[in-house]
Amino acid sequence: MSRFLSGEAARLAPYTPGEQPQDQQYIKLNTNESPFPPAPKVIKAISRAELLKLNLYSDPACGQLVDAIAKRYEMQRSNVITGNGSDEILGFAFRAFCGEGKGVAYADITYGFYRAQTALFGLDATVIPLREDFTLNVDDYMDFPGTIVIANPNAPTGMAVPRPEIQRLLEADPDRVVIVDEAYVDFGAESCVPMIYRYDNLLVVQTMSKSRSLAGGRVGYALGSPELISALNRVKYSFNPYNVNRLSLIAGAAAVEDEAYFQKCTGAIQGNREWTVRELERLGFTVLPSQANFVFAKSDRISGGDLYRKLKENGILVRWWADSGRIQDFVRITIGSLEQMVALVDEVSRLLDDL
């Protein structure tokens, strides 16, 4: 460990993102990107005139983007904050709502980044195991006195908690913040956004990285009561006031305004998901019931690690977590285009035949 590190920095638990090979030779089904390009409106909006204004700072209040999101979700400007990806928004939320006397609770199997942020802010974390079948039992959280974070649908399982269950958590303690991370909500799950007007302790975090084809643009946002949003802005202005660049502001606003394209893309992904699930089950896989743009699957005939490695050798990247206990034999497969899914299923089938 470097002699220059602070004690806090020495205790960090940095996140390892999925592989992002820069040579682009793989069929990339490992980081839940959309297989579709951004909306035509996005391409059009990033004009030469806008590029020529890059010498000027972006709007720190992110007005144009905040307004577009507020309009789409039928909320007010004061209900929205935008960030450099939803990871940044999650960071703001962990700092705003957790700390001394306020711990944080999340599932044992969920988005791994929560752990990194817990270490970043030196938080007291309560990790609550999912049930054997990977469902989340909200009763396990009912008496937790700190802040609750639920990825819904969950990653990497793809499984969703029904909205009335979240509602029970919100009502059990109105002074407790519940953060619902809806990164994957647009592929068939039920969003908690409509409950925001009723519960001022509900923060919903979303991203344009998956359903809006803007992973490379880094646009995340949260919707919540003005009180919660104002708390997040307090952190933002302490960390990075100009947190969203000009082109991402424009791209994000255009993406959220292109509803038809959004519906078309998310619909196609759901169709491709149903097809993939059927095919994997036909090949003997156990596939968890996913409402996300990925599936979490395992076979009794090949270990998770072997499947991951053999697919990679054959040009297909999926995500696998080594030393991960009860999910060790699963791989997470992003739902891409139908061509990509056909290639995946063909390759898996061939690998199983060769065993």
Next chain:
Amino acid sequence: MSRFLSGEAARLAPYTPGEQPQDQQYIKLNTNESPFPPAPKVIKAISRAELLKLNLYSDPACGQLVDAIAKRYEMQRSNVITGNGSDEILGFAFRAFCGEGKGVAYADITYGFYRAQTALFGLDATVIPLREDFTLNVDDYMDFPGTIVIANPNAPTGMAVPRPEIQRLLEADPDRVVIVDEAYVDFGAESCVPMIYRYDNLLVVQTMSKSRSLAGGRVGYALGSPELISALNRVKYSFNPYNVNRLSLIAGAAAVEDEAYFQKCTGAIQGNREWTVRELERLGFTVLPSQANFVFAKSDRISGGDLYRKLKENGILVRWWADSGRIQDFVRITIGSLEQMVALVDEVSRLLDDL
């Protein structure tokens, strides 16, 4: 204060950025942007083909941008980290190198954001007054046991500490990190970058917001020993692994490769600065000796607040800090195009005549 806030969040000291009116009607000399558009290479690099790839994540290692910066400064990839503006990089550095048992020291009059980040990470700050003439006395820092942050040239004064003075600090305690924030170094001051190979405790932070006309692209970076850069990456991967978006990676790399344009722009700003200083002095102003793309000036005939307000009423924005003690009667004026500076001087002259 909201009942939802953590104790840490309640103690934050959010930064107030300079006004960024979204209607663009002002001659904007208040946030040190470049008056020139980004380099022609930048405009060309953000092609339609690149926009169509926004559905894919950016490279978390920021390889293309890191390599371009390393090449420009004749360093290795391991000497460079890039961020979502230099504010983010400063945040990483405050977390990496300050904390329990390691306080931070900076000047009483300097970039106000250091204070916000000190509060964000709950740091023990030692604020050391500049001399009466606004020069920084490095002897005041010589025995400080924590991390030292020096904006060089300083903001809002524009005054620079000579490199041998920084060198004395680096040598006095090789286990102490010295962060030199060179946001404004490209307008005539002496950079500490050439000392990086000699001192592994030196971190130089730079930005593309001023001299490279990319304020709206949010591209900052730090140069330092592999040990320091690795510590910063530890924080980055705990906070936001995909911290720079695809288009900013491309824009930043193109900007740093367009050396001729960079030289032309920074040369023009220095010429306009000399002209502006002469004219303001002719009007009786005291102007601190600036090596930045702004000047810090005051007149005995009009208060800082009045000058700021009257200029704003007449369509010119400059920066003024209310309740700021000994700098209360100064305004900070960004050096823009010659046309903008002529408009400023004409307006100031008219205001003084009207007194």
